[in-house]
Amino acid sequence: RKEVEQDPGPFNVPEGATVAFNCTYSNSASQSFFWYRQDCRKEPKLLMSVYSSGNEDGRFTAQLNRASQYISLLIRDSKLSDSATYLCVASGGSYIPTFGRGTSLIVHP
Amino acid sequence: GAVVSQHPSWVICKSGTSVKIECRSLDFQATTMFWYRQFPKQSLMLMATSNEGSKATYEQGVEKDKFLINHASLTLSTLTVTSAHPEDSSFYICSAPDRATEAFFGQGTRLTVV
Numbered sequence: 126r127k128e129v130e131q132d133p134g135p136f137n138v139p140e141g142a143t144v145a146f147n148c149t150y151s152n153s154a155s156q157s158f159f160w161y162r163q164d165c166r167k168e169p170k171l172l173m174s175v176y177s178s179g180n181e182d183g184r185f186t187a188q189l190n191r192a193s194q195y196i197s198l199l200i201r202d203s204k205l206s207d208s209a210t211y212l213c214v215a216s217g218g219s220y221i222p223t224f225g226r227g228t229s230l231i232v233h234p
Numbered sequence: 235g236a237v238v239s240q241h242p243s244w245v246i247c248k249s250g251t252s253v254k255i256e257c258r259s260l261d262f263q264a265t266t267m268f269w270y271r272q273f274p275k276q277s278l279m280l281m282a283t284s285n286e287g288s289k290a291t292y293e294q295g296v297e298k299d300k301f302l303i304n305h306a307s308l309t310l311s312t313l314t315v316t317s318a319h320p321e322d323s324s325f326y327i328c329s330a331p332d333r334a335t336e337a338f339f340g341q342g343t344r345l346t347v348v
Contacts, residue, residue, distance in 0.1 A: 133275075168240075168327055168339040169278070212278070214337075221268065222329065222337050226277040 128152055131213050131225035138232055142203045146228045148196045148213030155215040155223075158189055160198050163210045163227065172198075172211070203232045237261055238330050240340025247318055247347055255313045255343045257328030263308035264330035268337070269301075272325040284311040318347040 131148045138144050150158075158175035173180065175187040175196050186199040196213055213225040237260040247253050257267055267284040282303055283291040290303035302314040311330075315322055328340040 166325070166342075166344065168342045170339070171337075221280065221283065223280070224270075224278040 128223045129213055129215050129225040131211075131228045133226055133228060135229035135231050138203055138230070140203055140205060140232055140234055142232075143199065143201045144203060144230065145200075146198045146211055146213075146230075148198075148225050148228075150194050150196070150213075150215040150223075152215065152223070153194065157216045158196050159214040159216075159222075160185075160187055160196075161212040161214055161224075163212055165210075169212055169224075200230075203230075205232050205234065208232045238264075238328065238338045238340045240328050240343060242343055243341055244344040245346070247345070249319055249347055250317055252314055252316045253318055253345060255315075255326055255328075255345075257311045257313070257330070257340050259309045259330050259338075262330075264311075265308060266331065267305065267311040268329040269303065269311075269313050270327045270329065272327065278327065281313075284313075286311075315345065318345070320347045323347050 129150050160172040161169040162172045163169040173182050173187050175189045177189050179188040184201045188197045208231050210227040210229050212227045214222045216222045239258045239260055241256050265286045269281045270278040271281050272278045280293050281296045284303045284305040286305045286308050292298045300316055305311040323346050325342050325344050327342040329337045331337050
C-alpha cells in the first residue's frame, strides 16, 4: 500500500464548478500536510498547508481528518488557470516529504 | 521566499556517459536536500537524502554507485548519474526545506539518454 494515495483523475470540470480532491495517508506519525500544484514539466509549488482546524485561502479550502487519515482540497469557482496536477504531501517529524501520485484537474470553458 | 536553483534544466546525453545535476539553495543554508525522480504520469519518488558533510541516504532500490550524491557545502548538492542508460531518462528534482514546514524545489532537470 502506498503511503499517500490520491485519485489520479483526471477531473474534467467546467469553469465556475466546485471540485474536491481527497488524499489518504497511511503513516499515522505524519505531522505536516500540504497541497502542492504542479504544472506540466515544471517543479511542484506549494499551494497551501493543511491544518487540523482547516484553512482557507480565497477559493481554496483544505481540511485534515486525523482520525480517518485523509486530507481534502476544495476548489470553488474553478478557473481555466486552475488546470494542473495537485499533489498531496505528508511528512513526519524529520520532514521528508512523501508525495501522492497527484490528481489531474482540467477546467474547460 | 526561499529559492532553490537547479541546473541544467534539460540535458541530452549518450548512453554510457555521466551527467551531473546541481542543486543550490540561494538564500538559505540547507544541511539536508532531497533528490526526487518523476517518470511520466507518476508521482515524485524520493531517491535519496543528501546530508552536508556526510554520506547520502538512499532509498531502497536506488543504486548508490549509479547515482552519486555529493553535498559539499551548505548551499550545494550534486547528483551525478553515472553510465546513463535510456531507462534513466526522467525528470529529476531537488528539494530543500528551509525550516520544518515547507519544501522548496529546484526547477527540475529533464534528462534524456539516447
